[in-house]
Amino acid sequence: MTQTIPTTEPAAGVRPPAAGRRLRHTPRWLPWALVLPALAVLGLLLIYPLGWVGVLSFQDFGLRELVTGERSWLGLDNFRDVFHDPLLRTALPNTVVFAVVNVALTVAAGTAVALLIAQLGQVARAIAVGAIMVAWAMPAVTVTYVWVFLFDARDGFFVELAGHLGLVDPDQTNWFTERLAFYAIATVNVVQHGFPFVAVTVLAGLSTVPRDTLEAAVLDGAGAWRRFWHVTFPLLRPVFAVVTILSTIWDFKVFTQIYLMPGGNGTNRDVLNLGTWSYITAISQNRYGLGAAIAVLLTLMLLAITAVYLRTLFRQEEL
Amino acid sequence: MRVLGRPSGVKASRTRWGRLVAGLAVVTLLATACGSGSGAESAGITDPTGTPNGDGEKLTVWIMEGTNPDPKPYVDELKTAFKKETGADLDVQFVQWAEAHDKFVSAIAGGTTPDVAEVGTTWTPEFAEAGGLIDLSEAVKKSGLESDLVPGLVEAGTIDGKLYGMPWYAGVRSVIYRTDVFKKAGVEPPTTWDELVQAGEKIKAAFPKMITFPVPGDSEYGVDPFIWGAGGDIATEKDGTWSSGVDSAAAQKGISFYTGLATEHGFSSPAATTWDEADLSDAFSRGQVAMMISGSWTPGALIDANPDLKGKIGAFPIPGPDGGMSPSFLGGSHLGIFETAKDKNLAWALVRMMTTGEFAQKWSEQSGFFPGTKSLLKKVQQQNDPLVAPFAKQMSEAGASLPVTELYGQIQGKKTMAAMLESILSKKKSVADATKDAAAEMDDIFSKG
Numbered sequence: 001m002t003q004t005i006p007t008t009e010p011a012a013g014v015r016p017p018a019a020g021r022r023l024r025h026t027p028r029w030l031p032w033a034l035v036l037p038a039l040a041v042l043g044l045l046l047i048y049p050l051g052w053v054g055v056l057s058f059q060d061f062g063l064r065e066l067v068t069g070e071r072s073w074l075g076l077d078n079f080r081d082v083f084h085d086p087l088l089r090t091a092l093p094n095t096v097v098f099a100v101v102n103v104a105l106t107v108a109a110g111t112a113v114a115l116l117i118a119q120l121g122q123v124a125r126a127i128a129v130g131a132i133m134v135a136w137a138m139p140a141v142t143v144t145y146v147w148v149f150l151f152d153a154r155d156g157f158f159v160e161l162a163g164h165l166g167l168v169d170p171d172q173t174n175w176f177t178e179r180l181a182f183y184a185i186a187t188v189n190v191v192q193h194g195f196p197f198v199a200v201t202v203l204a205g206l207s208t209v210p211r212d213t214l215e216a217a218v219l220d221g222a223g224a225w226r227r228f229w230h231v232t233f234p235l236l237r238p239v240f241a242v243v244t245i246l247s248t249i250w251d252f253k254v255f256t257q258i259y260l261m262p263g264g265n266g267t268n269r270d271v272l273n274l275g276t277w278s279y280i281t282a283i284s285q286n287r288y289g290l291g292a293a294i295a296v297l298l299t300l301m302l303l304a305i306t307a308v309y310l311r312t313l314f315r316q317e318e319l
Numbered sequence: 320m321r322v323l324g325r326p327s328g329v330k331a332s333r334t335r336w337g338r339l340v341a342g343l344a345v346v347t348l349l350a351t352a353c354g355s356g357s358g359a360e361s362a363g364i365t366d367p368t369g370t371p372n373g374d375g376e377k378l379t380v381w382i383m384e385g386t387n388p389d390p391k392p393y394v395d396e397l398k399t400a401f402k403k404e405t406g407a408d409l410d411v412q413f414v415q416w417a418e419a420h421d422k423f424v425s426a427i428a429g430g431t432t433p434d435v436a437e438v439g440t441t442w443t444p445e446f447a448e449a450g451g452l453i454d455l456s457e458a459v460k461k462s463g464l465e466s467d468l469v470p471g472l473v474e475a476g477t478i479d480g481k482l483y484g485m486p487w488y489a490g491v492r493s494v495i496y497r498t499d500v501f502k503k504a505g506v507e508p509p510t511t512w513d514e515l516v517q518a519g520e521k522i523k524a525a526f527p528k529m530i531t532f533p534v535p536g537d538s539e540y541g542v543d544p545f546i547w548g549a550g551g552d553i554a555t556e557k558d559g560t561w562s563s564g565v566d567s568a569a570a571q572k573g574i575s576f577y578t579g580l581a582t583e584h585g586f587s588s589p590a591a592t593t594w595d596e597a598d599l600s601d602a603f604s605r606g607q608v609a610m611m612i613s614g615s616w617t618p619g620a621l622i623d624a625n626p627d628l629k630g631k632i633g634a635f636p637i638p639g640p641d642g643g644m645s646p647s648f649l650g651g652s653h654l655g656i657f658e659t660a661k662d663k664n665l666a667w668a669l670v671r672m673m674t675t676g677e678f679a680q681k682w683s684e685q686s687g688f689f690p691g692t693k694s695l696l697k698k699v700q701q702q703n704d705p706l707v708a709p710f711a712k713q714m715s716e717a718g719a720s721l722p723v724t725e726l727y728g729q730i731q732g733k734k735t736m737a738a739m740l741e742s743i744l745s746k747k748k749s750v751a752d753a754t755k756d757a758a759a760e761m762d763d764i765f766s767k768g
Binding site: 063064066067068069152153154171172173174176177178262263265266267268269270280281283284285286287 | 424428448449536589725729737744747
């Protein structure tokens with residue numbers, strides 16, 4: 001920082017050219033040295049285990065290998081096993097459809113809530129933001145048990161309610177055994193837990209939308225719907241990009257919310273997803289190699305889908 | 320708890336989390352733990368009957384937490400007695416069931432196992448095959464204990480004719496029922512499968528709001544007795560290769576009967592389709608259940624959860640199809656000596672002290688589980704407690720063990736039997752299809768390892 005040389009050149013643009021100069025006088029290693037601690041932590045906590053999962057996915061790695069330290073390379077056999085396993089036929093659509101539906105609903109709900117909060121006065125806004133923050137801060141385990149409790153067979157609140165309304169016979173109903181109902185409950189859980197992040201982020205973005213642009217649109221006779229799609233949304237594209245990517249990542253690898261629901265631990269094969277399948281294979285069965293292969297598959301899919309998703313939603317030059 | 324199942328719902332959920340966290344820890348540990356084998360080995364048990372001199376030595380012992388509600392007095396007495404006999408000290412550490420499996424695995428991998436440890440019976444084959452435990456057959460034989468050990472527990476700890484786990488304690492499942500409900504409905508504890516159905520019909524008519532006989536989907540220990548009772552097998556071994564037996568005609572008959580209690584006779588509830596044993600116990604202690612398959616260690620907890628049930632609970636062995644009893648899974652713990660133990664004679668002296676005589680009896684009385692020797696089990700039976708004697712009878716005459724191979728642990732991990740039950744109870748598959756699929760899944764694991 002002390003190297004800064006005062007410039008005598010007239011400033012051509014808004015940005016002072018000093019920024020470019022400073023770089024030239026800084027030793028090449030300095031930026032790396034500065035980020036090294038962060039890189040070391042990330043490398044240790046993220047990249048090393050990630051690499052290990054990749055390596056394991058090519059091995060027959062079970063308890064014996066763990067104990068003896070033997071290595072037994074399988075090439076692509078684990079991946080072949082995964083592709084030939086009939087469980088893939090339920091786990092894959094469960095993962096993909098659930099993620100697509102949940103990302104759409106989470107982003108839509110979060111945006112709607114943000115637009116609503118933006119209309120509120122200061123006190124009401126503080127209360128509303130505080131309330132959704134509480135929903136956000138709850139641990140996934142707790143929230144999942146609450147939803148399970150509410151939808152529980154026999155004496156859950158919603159089952160009794162539906163019983164009183166004459167919709168179902170509470171003694172003969174167990175929503176957790178049906179794939180669609182199971183995932184509907186999981187969706188309620190995940191969207192309820194995920195929308196606050198979107199709402200808070202979009203709300204922050206909304207404050208950057210210039211008032212005069214919106215007023216101009218009003219003068220031109222644009223309704224609320226058109227103002228959102230033609231003014232707000234285009235201006236907030238980067239914000240939507242971020243919340244969509246993050247929601248996609250979270251909803252694709254959803255595990256806790258599924259595993260802790262009745263039947264989600266592998267008992268009900270109809271509701272298995274890639275996350276729970278990988279866990280059951282690796283940890284419950286001690287087949288670490290095969291479980292790692294499922295995890296690698298999940299990661300690759302996640303990367304591919306995120307890329308495609310973003311390209312269709314947002315054109316490259318606007319990001 | 321993987322071996323026996325535990326009565327409280329909270330514990331069950333904590334267990335899942337414990338496994339998850341511990342599991343992740345192991346995955347991370349993989350990186351660091353690999354490569355190191357077990358440490359220096361010393362001679363085996365050279366003097367199984369003598370009293371070793373352990374002056375200045377110290378044995379590390381792992382015991383599972385929760386089996387004995389207040390283990391401190393027992394441990395203190397054990398320490399004093401062992402010090403007096405051998406001069407050696409004990410370092411007793413309590414391990415949570417939830418984290419125990421992964422802790423053992425990491426310890427075996429890193430050569431940091433204790434000298435002596437309690438090992439769940441279904442884990443013994445796994446740790447023995449991984450090279451963690453030592454063979455105790457000779458020591459047992461020379462100590463003259465061979466004929467006194469409970470057979471089901473010996474079977475569960477034996478691989479290729481060698482015994483790797485010394486039977487310590489065990490529990491068994493029978494039927495627990497509400498005596499008041501049975502009395503009002505005018506039924507006696509059934510002794511055959513037909514009588515079970517008749518009793519169920521009467522109870523269902525008299526108490527339509529109760530669940531007559533819940534059939535939980537997430538508990539393989541409930542269906543096992545009916546497979547064995549009908550003369551079927553879960554899996555059989557031939558020339559070192561295991562193959563599934565759940566799709567045999569006999570096994571299908573048993574599975575049909577058991578699931579039929581729910582699907583044909585309406586004794587269960589759709590809610591039970593996703594229940595595990597903890598959910599089952601919860602429902603029972605809330606007074607919603609007339610009878611259920613439950614463990615010998617559960618009556619105390621059921622009454623603790625709902626004191627109103629005191630004096631209203633009875634038990635009877637699981638009936639056989641035409642009388643007699645259906646065998647029930649005998650689960651419990653062995654004491655094992657690890658390869659890393661420096662003084663194996665000393666370790667054996669401790670194992671002998673804990674599994675026989677005074678200390679074995681005390682542990683059984685305090686924990687509510689049954690001792691692992693026939694002579695002590697007989698004493699328990701003679702006390703004629705109505706909540707103990709039926710279980711003791713089931714254990715000594717109709718106890719059975721699951722396939723003794725670590726591959727069966729994988730099958731349990733994959734929830735093959737529970738998935739089979741779930742698909743039948745939710746009417747997604749017929750008994751024939753579900754058993755065929757389950758057998759195929761088991762055989763796949765048996766063949767691949």
